[in-house]
Amino acid sequence: MALKQVIEICELLETPVIEKAEIREFFLNKGLEEPEIETRKIKEEKGETEFIKINIRGKKSKSKGNAAPTLGIIGRLGGIGARPHKIGLVSDADGAITALATAAKLADMRKKGDMLNGDVIVATHLCPCSPIISHDPVSFMDAPVSMETMNKYEIDERMEAILSIDTTKGNRVINSRGFAISPTVKDGYILRVSEDLLDIMQIVTGKLPVVFPLSMQDITPYGNEIFHLNSILQPATVTHAPVVGIAITTEVPVPGCATGANHALDIEMAVRFAVEVAKAFGEGKCSFFDEKEFQRLLSLYGSMEHLKTLGNK
Numbered sequence: 001m002a003l004k005q006v007i008e009i010c011e012l013l014e015t016p017v018i019e020k021a022e023i024r025e026f027f028l029n030k031g032l033e034e035p036e037i038e039t040r041k042i043k044e045e046k047g048e049t050e051f052i053k054i055n056i057r058g059k060k061s062k063s064k065g066n067a068a069p070t071l072g073i074i075g076r077l078g079g080i081g082a083r084p085h086k087i088g089l090v091s092d093a094d095g096a097i098t099a100l101a102t103a104a105k106l107a108d109m110r111k112k113g114d115m116l117n118g119d120v121i122v123a124t125h126l127c128p129c130s131p132i133i134s135h136d137p138v139s140f141m142d143a144p145v146s147m148e149t150m151n152k153y154e155i156d157e158r159m160e161a162i163l164s165i166d167t168t169k170g171n172r173v174i175n176s177r178g179f180a181i182s183p184t185v186k187d188g189y190i191l192r193v194s195e196d197l198l199d200i201m202q203i204v205t206g207k208l209p210v211v212f213p214l215s216m217q218d219i220t221p222y223g224n225e226i227f228h229l230n231s232i233l234q235p236a237t238v239t240h241a242p243v244v245g246i247a248i249t250t251e252v253p254v255p256g257c258a259t260g261a262n263h264a265l266d267i268e269m270a271v272r273f274a275v276e277v278a279k280a281f282g283e284g285k286c287s288f289f290d291e292k293e294f295q296r297l298l299s300l301y302g303s304m305e306h307l308k309t310l311g312n313k
Contacts (some may be wrong), residue, residue: 002271005104006264009097013080014089018050018126027054030104031111040153042125047144049079049127051153054103056110058282061119062158068118071281072159072241073274075099075123076150076166076231078141079130082257092141092256094167094248096124098267102274109275118282123154138170138255140230147222147231151238161242161281161288163274166232168247169254169261173213173229177263179270180210182245184289185219185236188304189297196286197244197277204273212247216307224310237308242288246270 012026020039027037038053060068080093089097103122110116131142143150155162174180181201184191193211201209214233217226221237236243248270254261280286 002101002105002275003264003268005101005108006097006268006271009101009104010089010262010264013093013097013126016081016083016128018128020050023052027103027107030107032056032107042145042149042153044145044149046131046142047127047129049125049144051123051125052100053121053123053153053156056103056106056116056120056122058116058118058120060117060282063119068282069160069284070119070121070158071278072156072162073099073102073120073122073278074154074162074164074235076164076234077124078143078256079127081128081130082132082141083129085132086257086259088259089262090141090256091169091254091258091261092167094262094267095165096126097262098165098246098248098270098274099124101267101271105271105275106278116279116282119158120278121156121159123156125150125154132257135170137172137253139257140170141256147234151234155235155239159239159241162235162239162244163246163277164232164235164243165246165248165270165274166230167256168212168230168232169250170256171229172253174247174249175251176210176249177251178205178210178249178266179273180212180247180249182212182214182233182247184242184244185214185233186242186289186294187240188219188307189294190214190216190219191289191294194244194288196280197288200276200280200286201273204276205269210249212245212249220307221310244288246273
């Protein structure tokens with residue numbers, strides 16, 4: 001159960017001013033050590049945001065000279081708030097809430113003695129005053145910094161597989177309430193859905209797993225003037241690690257800038273999923289893709305990494 005951590009993070013983030021000292025103190029009280037918490041404020045033309053990266057070290061992790069793999073968990077969003085236009089947490093905040101609540105849950109577990117095998121690196125950014133942009137069918141939250149900047153500070157070369165979590169409610173192609181996962185994306189290829197992740201998902205939810213559709217457009221970088229579902233798969237444009245999206249979803253389109261639209265039970269379910277993936281991945285029991293099949297694809301069809309670029313202009 002991770003509802004306590006979800007509520008704690010919501011309370012921590014529902015504020016017009018993000019105090020990084022308060023964020024650090026929260027996680028230090030969870031038993032993390034100073035070197036495991038990084039914060040950095042970045043300011044650009046549209047505004048500023050606070051990046052946070054948390055490394056929950058495992059008992060058999062590579063950070064300790066061992067071999068257990070490192071999982072990355074990224075909270076994707078434009079902003080957690082749309083002040084001065086809107087007061088309170090916006091729907092778009094779900095990615096950050098889920099990622100940080102996962103970090104809090106893993107920290108609480110470790111403090112009690114339940115330490116995972118591998119490192120888990122959690123990264124997101126927190127901006128309570130992000131701009132709003134028009135989008136069909138509903139408005140989105142814009143980010144105060146560029147996608148290049150978000151990728152720079154949220155993607156870590158130590159991540160050997162990545163869960164990218166994002167509110168994905170502003171569309172008409174996902175029509176279920178809760179969360180959905182994507183097929184695995186790696187180096188320009190949309191691969192088959194991981195059977196291991198499907199197994200974990202149906203155990204956590206108690207329901208048949210939900211997989212959301214991807215188009216080729218969705219795995220290309222922002223900036224090419226092509227439609228994207230949202231930014232959930234943007235990490236795949238700058239890493240060789242396999243990336244799977246965790247989309248927080250609704251039955252109807254909900255604007256990213258809507259307040260009162262953060263569903264705690266749905267977020268808690270996504271947190272439990274991320275925690276279970278982290279456990280299994282560190283134990284070598286959760287594969288994001290079939291390496292042999294991926295090499296076969298490369299031998300037959302060649303590299304698709306040109307889809308990770310802005311293409312020919």
